[in-house]
Every structure is written in C-alpha cells, then in structure tokens.
Amino acid sequence: MEDLIFSINGKSVNPTRYEGKVRQFSIAVDEPENFGGKDSAPTPVEYILAGYAGCLNVVVNLIAKEMGITIKSLEINITGDINPEKLLGISDKERAGFKSLNIQLDINSDASSDMIQKLLTQVKERCPVNDNLANTTPVNYSI
C-alpha cells in the first residue's frame, strides 16, 4: 500500500492561538490564562492526548475484531506530567515534554485476561500514535 500523507496548514492568530485546517476540519489551539493565553481552545499537549486516545480506540477495536473479541464498552483515559521550566527557559534540569504518559484502558469484555494481554501487545505495536510517542521520529524544519 502507498503511504498516506497527512497535513495541517494554519497560522498564528496571536502568540498563543493557532488556527489550522486539516482537510475540511478547523482546529484551534490556545493556552490558559496563566500561560498568557485566553483559554479559548485546548492546549497543544492536550491535543496530543486526544490523538493518542483516539488512536487507541481505533486500534483496540480493530485488533479485537481480528481476534474475535467482543468489546462491550471501552473507556480510555490518559494522563501525563510536564515540568514547565525548560519551556519557560528557567532551567534545563528536566525535559520539555511529557515525562511519561499513563494510559488507562477500561475494556469491558468477556475475553480472558490472557487474550486481553495479547490484544494489548498488538495494540502497542500497531498504534501509529503510540509508535511516534514511544519511539523517535525524524523531524525536519524548513524556514
């Protein structure tokens, strides 16, 4: 299969608000007031959590179907902690981004815990967002 190309195109509306388009969808990003924004939209890192959770939904359901597992309901919660000192230029002691990400999957299913563990192993390998967060990705800048 050929590669799929994804893109966002947008602009800075002010120092914290970005407005971009992906296909027919508009996405706005902002910061809360204590980070100089107007809290008009989710923060950048909250969109990372949304993309991750949405990806896990797709991949859990896809692989469950392959394995013959019926999922009655699925809740996905993700939490991550960031120390803001590097972003703010206060210190280099800690990394800039999420120090770790903690994913809680509440899978309501009759499948055995062994089957659910096998499902999870596949999910981690095949979820695109999990891949890009758990592993390194080349990033290229042009100005």
Place this chain on the structure above:
Amino acid sequence: MEDLIFSINGKSVNPTRYEGKVRQFSIAVDEPENFGGKDSAPTPVEYILAGYAGCLNVVVNLIAKEMGITIKSLEINITGDINPEKLLGISDKERAGFKSLNIQLDINSDASSDMIQKLLTQVKERCPVNDNLANTTPVNYSI
C-alpha cells in the same frame, strides 16, 4: 516549579469515534470512510499535527519575545507520511506511525537569518511536543 498534570477522559462511541474531555473542552476523533469511520471529526494523527503546530506557535512567539524579535506574521504547516500496512496487520516492513514530520515555518520578521536560526535552535529544544515526537517517552498501560 511543580509539574503540570494534563489528562483526557473519554470513551469509545463506536470502533472509530472517540469522545474525550480535557478540562472544559470536548474533543472528538474519527476516521474517514475508507478507514471504516464516518469522517465526523479529524483523525488521531491529524490531532498530533495540530498539537505540534500549536506548540510551535507558542514557543516561537515566546522565544522571539525573549530575543527581542518582532514577528509580523507566522504560518505553520506540517506534513507527515504514514504507511498503513503495520496498522492494518498487512506487514511489518515499515513503522506504524509517521515516518518523518516536515515542518514549514513562514516567519515574517526583520530579524537576520542568523537570529532566526538561533531562534529555531531554541524552539526545537524547548517545545514540549517537539521533545515528545523527536525523542522517546515512557508509556505505561494499565487495564
């Protein structure tokens, strides 16, 4: 400064649509019809691009201000390519996620290109989303 905690809480509405809450905001994720969805919302990986672009907006403006650079306008476009074979279970030849991410920053400013390069070096180091995509992040699952 203390760590900031970010979280999303939500559930699978169907095998492709996830609905989550981050603070007061609702975020929906879906897939296009050729991936089994209803194309009711951006895809997971498009939210990764949105978070990245929004983060770059905040950090470019923050560091420009520190450096005394006036930014007249700023466009941020990001493109990435994914081969879907691993996600779909067809082959393991390529990674599941973005193979690379290409960021185009159109910075309209009177600053010298040397200053803009210095700005960019700082941006890459201090942007939380750049950190989590370019580098590895521990991910912990609980079921």
